[in-house]
Amino acid sequence: MSEKLTPMIQSCVLHFGEMGSRWGINRTVGQMYALLVLSKEPLCADDITEALGISRSNTSMGLKELMSWELVKLQHRPGERKEFYSAPGDVWDIAKILIEQRRKREIDPTLSTLRNLLIETPANADEEYAQERMREMHELIEMITLWTQEIQRLDSANLGKLLKLGSSIGKVLDMKDRLLGSGKKETTK
Amino acid sequence: MSEKLTPMIQSCVLHFGEMGSRWGINRTVGQMYALLVLSKEPLCADDITEALGISRSNTSMGLKELMSWELVKLQHRPGERKEFYSAPGDVWDIAKILIEQRRKREIDPTLSTLRNLLIETPANADEEYAQERMREMHELIEMITLWTQEIQRLDSANLGKLLKLGSSIGKVLDMKDRLLGSGKKETTK
DNA sequence: CTGTAATTTCAGTAAATACTGAAAATTCAG
């Protein structure tokens, strides 16, 4: 991290690099992305290389990674060979891409693995128990995925509306419960 | 991974080790946890050591890690020195712990970092733009955190009820919209 | 208490991951 970044932007870039690394994303790639998100104008590979003080080839690999996640868009300027990169202008769009990509890469394969194990016939009591846990996992993950997909349908504007409702989700769930659900006890603690 | 695991359980353990490593959790620790979750009876460190074919000290460190995440409970048997470990019996409880821990460890510090950067006075147009993006990030993360906290209040039984509703969350949100929201357009796409 | 069974610690090492520089490949302005 050598050149040109103001302390404010540098702090943010460093923090998200750190966060990335805790969530299984290469630290430098995390920094690159933070930089792109915080930058109004698209950046070229050299901009990033210089801003983060890394090698040009590292930048190239990181950008490739970000492209494979579809987190970054490529742009050309007329009459210039150089390529410029930019992040979506809306953070909710970014979140949606992240969720979607992780679903494709990790969640779906996990569900598939679990399903394959669940169709096997348990060889003994241990496997029977294990399968029961796997069934619960599968169910939970599938449910969370469904929820997530519903929520992802929201656009940024409507998300904002929900935001303003603050923590009234509990009420919404209660409402749903009363209108659709069976007559069980409480829905929110 | 040497001894005693049936192919079915081994597949699952390996898969979750892999998943762990993609989400920033040590592969071996992931395997250890899968093993504990799939096991009806509590396991002692030697059981894990043997099942995964790792060193006793590695097991000790992994267990320490799992304890620090509060994902695992320690038990003693009367008249025995040995310590036994078990995972919560309900996968939703596990998910809640994971969410809560990641919030404490990563989300809260991120929100705090963002807030600190947001109270600074931007030094130029670039910083002004960057701050705007940070504001959006903060808002989004905070909102997701709030939602998550609400949903976490659900107990397993009520979660199950929601599950049965399947993907009708869209309807629920629409309902909320009609009942609480302003008269804007659509809520779900 | 004491001895031993068990756990933890940690320095050293192994393995995995990330990064670099140089060379090859690509792209497009001229």
Add this chain to the structure above:
DNA sequence: CTGAATTTTCAGTATTTACTGAAATTACAG
């Protein structure tokens, strides 16, 4: 087309992360 600008690749290296074995510590049955 051509060649200079730019990007990509990749073998080698550096860094980080994970793991081990041996020694130290702890805990408790007797």
